[in-house]
Amino acid sequence: MKVVSKIVIFIFLLFPQLFFSQQNHSAFEKEIIAKSKKIMGESNFNKAQYFFLQKEWDSTLVYSMKQLSIGNQNKEIENFCHFFRGFSFKEKKIFKESKKEFTSISKDFEFFNHSKMLLGQIVLEEKKFKEAINYFQEIEKLHEDELLGIKKSSVKHNLGLCYLHLKEFKKAEHYLLQSIKLEEKQNDSSILVGSYGDIATLYYDQYKDNLAIPYFEKAYHLSKKVKNYQLKQNAALNMAVVEKNRNHFAKALIYREEYDQWKDSLNNQNKIWEVAELEKQFAIKQKQKEVGLLQAENRIKIAERNGFFYSSIVLLLLLGTAVYFYREKIKTNKIILTQKEALDELNDTKDTLFSIVSHDLRSSVNAMKTSNTKLRENLATKNLDELDSLLHQNSAIANGTYNLLDNLLHWVLLQTKQSFFEVTSMRLYFIVELMAYNYLPLISEKNLVFENSVSKKDIVFADQESLKIILRNFLDNAIKFSKENGILKIYTQNTNEDYCELIIEDNGIGMSENTRTSLLKETTLMSKKENAEIIGTGLGMQLCKSMIQKNNGKLDIESELGKGTKIIVSLAKKYHNGQY
Template sequence: MNHNAEKISVNRDLFAKAYNFYKKKNYDSCYVYSTKALSVSKNTNEKDILNYIQGVSAIKKNLYKKALINISAISEGDYVSLKNSKLGMIYLNIKNYKKSIFFYKKWEKNNVDTKLSLKRNAFHNLGLNYIHVKDYGNAKKYFDKELKLIQKEDTLSLIRTKMDLANAYYNQYLDDDAIPLFQEAYDLAISFSDIEVKQNSAQNMAVVERNRKRYKESVEYYEEFIKWKDSIWNRDRIWELTEKDKQLAVAQKESEIALQDEKLKRQRIVQRGLLVGAGGLLLFIGLLGFFYRKLKKKNGLITQQKEDLNIANKTKDYLFSVVSHDLRSPMNTIKFQHEELKKHITNNNLEGIKQANNTAITVTKSTSHLLNNVLHWSLQQSNQMTYSEKEYALQPIIEQVLYDYENLIEANAIEIKTNYIKNSLVKVDRESLKIVFRNLLDNAVKYMKGKGIITVEIGTDDQNMAYVSIADTGIGISQERLEKINALKGVSIDKINRSEGVGLGLILCQTLIKKNKGILTFESEEGKGTKVVIQLPVFSEQ
């Protein structure tokens, strides 16, 4: 995730937290998270919502100046109606009645979709504003509007509005209009559960009756007012006593908890002792297990070393067999040819000298090839053969090997044909690949038995693998031996029986091709020649 994506993720997280706290009416947390979100937010709509919910949170905390900053920052877009109504409320609370009226009037022009409860509240606050500026006509107008929106079951709103409207009339000395409203509010308050409402309505009636010089009725209302006032005091007193009882109960509970904690501490000490003992036992068992695993691992290592030694011994036996069997015959041949050469020199037989010399050279090259294979196999088995994988084109590697074989091929009257369909790039160890090519060319020449053609082709197959094929027109391979040669892909030297006619060179070729992540396959038919295909993965820079 890049830096911008991380910022967007943080913005959304802060916004979501602020809005969720607002929905849950947790205004303190909403205030904190909306502040954080506003510091990083760039989106106008998002900032409008954050300013609104922080402004409402500030109002709930009586931070009206802060609320004024937030609500004023809302853009003149989709939230303009809410903005004007909240500004009207804020200015009413800070007693700037003219500005409050100004913003409520702006709200009134565009309040079609406003909720019923918000409309009622706005009309009520407009009525209060007009009372404070002594514009009683407009005060009555908006209180009347509010009354039309109040449902009958909303007793509290009816009482509040009737009392505010009555005060508007009363301040204009319109007693005939005011007194019935005070009376209605009082009658509703009697059957209502809110004690403060009962107290306020009784006080209003006491003042009205005193001003009408009906002192007896006024005293009765004052007595009722005092009764409700005492009820409020008693209620608060009961709450206070209840709170003290709670505190005493909590203190007693804490004392019981402390005693229980002391018991638990003692139990924990006993448990710790048991745990220490159990831990010591587990440690002892763990140590036994550790030493057992170590011994088992050591035995496994010894077993593996024994298996490796067996393979090494079989490899050694195989190599000794190669040296003792495959070298004995050519060395005897060379010895015999030297004796023949000596005889021909004595007899001055030039044709015999030439023939003996050519035979000795051929046998010597074959023996040299065998020794090279033994050397390479020994190095490979002892992990001393260096592998250095790099990107190479196949064609130059093939051409280098073919160049080295020009003299041998000409001497044997063999024709080389090349078909470079596609020169692929492969990632291989070049030197080990050359060893494979030399062995395969040696075999092709060796089993040609006279004149013939060797065709070398490179290209790409259907599996998107680079391939090199070396096809000869030699004597071919029997089906039985061909199956054994192709089976070498997954067989190690310790499982090869030399009596089956599989030489070291072919095993070395399979090993080195596998090391280069390739596949070596032989196709042949007796009397028609042999085709060897090497498949290698095409190098890709991805």
């Protein structure tokens, strides 16, 4: 259920450009108008600034290029033309050319900081998050008077999105909360709906539902006040997913119906706008024809030329619109295909799990029946050596079956979110010592040399019960895959100030590189290990990976065939204000 929710909740992150807090261009537009009055005789510049203000990007590109082709011109005009072109290319999603134009602007240009802001937005859309952070941090350091219309909230919001994509949640939370605080003062409902959704997504991604849900609710209630159907649609859909995850199916259905209504309204609105645009274009053509008929014969050719020019613009706009919607359709289809593949993979994993578990249980029960038959036969003949061997064999079968069922139980509890989870500080040495004590009989049976070198000073923050399950599974595997008279070590390394690395090392049979990488993948179940005599589901490893992730830890494996294995579990050392 959680997988489905995240696919939907991440709607704000998949299309961040739709939710950017754009800087206020009014100051810039006034400067353009004032500049056009001062510059006389530069018709190409005047046309470029006119089409820029009208948001006709293709015409802006044509006339700004004509102006730039004139040599020995005013440096300020050149900067304006590069800015026009960079902005136009950005709106047309031609980011490579846009960046080239913005980087051609001089540092003394009045709106140089605007170009930095726009460059940051471009690389953010290109998912180059670290590069985007550099641009936004440059602007963040500036005084309010130097920004000339760029909102501080926009800069902080974009920084928050960058860190959210990079999974640096603490920094992302810092900037997103700052931007929300500023946006609430500005009282811009449309921007706040997206900002609330972003901070909610941040918390939801960290399983902090109690913090995420209030922001989803804020976004939903605030969306009632805005006219943007897309925002209303997304807010309703997010609430439907939240209520579904909380098993409030009646409420989820109501929100889902509201989402469908807004979706239909958005489609209808888009159709109305398209029809209105076509009617407007048709009216312009008709007016041009009427004017052409009333004009003198010597101006007919000029009217025809203008008609051709405007028709070309209309065709370019229609072509651009068609290309845009086609690209959006392709993006949507890719998302649907990705979701379908994810669901298919989950279903395959489930089917494989049931098949392997049922096979292993049947094999274990059948082995127990066979062993018991032999036990009765040897009991009759009082063959004590054989009886002792069979009892040990039965014990091993029972222990393996119990571990399988115990892992299955914990895996189901984890998947259905019924397991109790409480993070506390604990000394790692005593937990390891306790779990190792339970395995001393198995260690002795294989005549293994066991060393617990975990420092008594190492303190980690984790859920104690899930940590026990993790240690139990890794110890069990280390013993199982160790050779007679082998060595089993458990120790810690502190090479990172945020994590303590717990290492379980054996010198057993090891594994191939393919097996190692497969075990580290998500939802990987292994029906058979490298050793043909040892059968298992891989469920224990999958359970450990899920619990390590829930403890905000990391897992790594170092192994080589015939040379043993190192299991490296990184556990958090710190815990502040509900975060590791």
